[in-house]
Amino acid sequence: MTKNSKPWEENWKIIDNISGGGQGQTYLVELKNNSFPANKYVLKKLNKQNDDERRSRMRREVVVLETLNCPGIPKLIDSNVELFKSNTPLYMVTEFIPGDTLYDFLKTEVINIFTGVSLTIKLLDTLKYCHKIGIVHRDIKPDNIIIKNNDISTPVLIDFGISFNKVDESATDLTPTWQQLGNRFFQLPELGEKSSLQRDHRSDITKICGILFFTITGKFPLYLLDSENGNKPHQREEAKQKLSASPNLPESIVSKINRVFDKAFEIKIDSRWQSIPALMDALIDIFELENSEGNKAETFLEKIKNKLSSDSNIEKKLFRKLAEKVIEQISQAVRSLVYEDLDSNYFHVCARGASERLGIIDWANLKFSQQVTGISCEFSNEDFFPEFQGFATGNEFVLVSSIKGKEVELLRTSLSGEPDFTDFAQCLRKFYAEGVESIISK
Known part of the structure; x- marks a missing residue:
C-alpha cells in the first residue's frame, strides 16, 4: 500500500458506521473542508483492497453513477477510482439518503x-x-x-x-x-x-x-x-x-x-x-x-x-421432455459407438434402468445430475461411465459432463426448441471415444 493508507481522510471525517458486507464497508461521513456542500454523505471502501476484480468493480460502479442523473438514484460526490490500477486504497462517496x-x-x-x-x-x-x-x-x-x-x-x-x-461490453474485467x-x-x-x-x-x-x-x-x-x-x-x-x-x-x-x-x-x-x-x-x-x-x-x-x-407448469414439462430426449440420445450414441466403431467382443455397454435415468430433478433450479450409459473394456479395470448435468438457464437447456477432470459442454439449445440431434450424436461419439481412450491408455 502507499504511505497514505486512508486517502479519504483528506476530505472526509467518519462519524458513524452504516453497514458492512462482502464487498465493502459503508460509513456516514461529513466534510472536513468547503470543497463540497456541507451535508452528510456516505463513504464506501473496499474490504479487500488488493483484490483486482473488486477494485475494477468499484471503478465500474463509479463510472455508472457518474452517468446517472435520476431522483431515484444517489448522486456520486467523490472518488479516487482512477487509481484502480495502483496500490492506493480505493473509496467513493455518494449522497446520503436518510x-x-x-x-x-x-x-x-x-x-x-x-x-x-x-x-x-x-x-x-x-x-x-x-x-x-x-x-x-x-x-x-x-x-x-x-x-x-x-x-x-x-x-x-x-x-x-x-x-x-x-459501454463496457468488450471489457475484460467484467464479472466472468x-x-x-x-x-x-x-x-x-x-x-x-x-x-x-x-x-x-x-x-x-x-x-x-x-x-x-x-x-x-x-x-x-x-x-x-x-x-x-x-x-x-x-x-x-x-x-x-x-x-x-x-x-x-x-x-x-x-x-x-x-x-x-x-x-x-x-x-x-x-x-x-x-x-x-x-x-x-x-x-x-x-x-x-x-x-x-x-x-x-x-x-x-x-x-x-x-x-x-x-x-x-409449462416450463417443467418442457424441461422434462427435452431431458428425456437428450438422455435417450446419449444411450443411442453409446450403442452406436460400441457396435459400429468398436469391437463388441471387448467393449460393452453399461446402462442404467430407464426409471433411474433422470433421478431426482431439482425443480427450484430445473436441473438433473445422473449417470446414464457407460462403456466397459475387457482389458481395463476401469469403466468410462460419465455423469451428466443438465440444467435450464434462462431460456436455454445446457448439458455438461467431464473427461480427464475437464468439464465439457456437450449441448446448448433453446428450452422450447428441437436440438440438432445429428450434431449432438457426433459430439457424444467423440466424447465417449476420448473417454474410452483415457481408460485403456492407463
Whole structure:
C-alpha cells in the first residue's frame, strides 16, 4: 500500500458506521473542508483492497453513477477510482439518503397492496431510466432500496456494484460468466454459472416483480419454482394465504395480481415481462377496482385464466421432455459407438434402468445430475461411465459432463426448441471415444 493508507481522510471525517458486507464497508461521513456542500454523505471502501476484480468493480460502479442523473438514484460526490490500477486504497462517496431500507421499513410498517403496487411503479420508472442508457442493475433486493425519509412514495435504488454498462461490453474485467450472480432474495436461472444471459435487462424487471411480491407477502421469492412442488412464489401456501387474508380486497384484484406474477415468474426469460411499459400498464390496471355488477363476468373469466395459467407448469414439462430426449440420445450414441466403431467382443455397454435415468430433478433450479450409459473394456479395470448435468438457464437447456477432470459442454439449445440431434450424436461419439481412450491408455 502507499504511505497514505486512508486517502479519504483528506476530505472526509467518519462519524458513524452504516453497514458492512462482502464487498465493502459503508460509513456516514461529513466534510472536513468547503470543497463540497456541507451535508452528510456516505463513504464506501473496499474490504479487500488488493483484490483486482473488486477494485475494477468499484471503478465500474463509479463510472455508472457518474452517468446517472435520476431522483431515484444517489448522486456520486467523490472518488479516487482512477487509481484502480495502483496500490492506493480505493473509496467513493455518494449522497446520503436518510431512511430505512425497504427490508427494515417493512419490519415496522404494514402497507396495503395498492401502496406496494405504487412503490413498484416508481421503481420501474427509475429502472426504465437506467435501461434506456444501457445500464442493468443485476442486484435488486430489499436491502438495496432505501425509503427516503421513510416515505414509501420515494424509493431510492442503491448499490450498482455488480451492474453492467453496455459501454463496457468488450471489457475484460467484467464479472466472468462462470461466476454465479444474484442474492439470497431471488435467484434467477439466467444469472447462474455458464449462462449467456447474465447481462439481460429482463432479469431486472423480474426482480422488481419480486420486490412487489415481497411488499405484498413479506416473503422472499427465493426461486422461480420451489423444489417441493414446482410452485411459483405466489402459488406457495403462505403467499396464497396472505393474499386471501387481505381485507376488503376484491377477488378481481387478487386475480390481476396473480396474473402479473404468473408471467413474471416463468422459468423461460422469453416468457416473462419483456418490457417495463407492458408491466407498468398491467400494474396500473390493478388500481381499477371492479365493484359494479357488470364486471362480475370479467372477474369470473379472470379467475379461470389464472387457474389455467397456475396449473400449467409449462416450463417443467418442457424441461422434462427435452431431458428425456437428450438422455435417450446419449444411450443411442453409446450403442452406436460400441457396435459400429468398436469391437463388441471387448467393449460393452453399461446402462442404467430407464426409471433411474433422470433421478431426482431439482425443480427450484430445473436441473438433473445422473449417470446414464457407460462403456466397459475387457482389458481395463476401469469403466468410462460419465455423469451428466443438465440444467435450464434462462431460456436455454445446457448439458455438461467431464473427461480427464475437464468439464465439457456437450449441448446448448433453446428450452422450447428441437436440438440438432445429428450434431449432438457426433459430439457424444467423440466424447465417449476420448473417454474410452483415457481408460485403456492407463
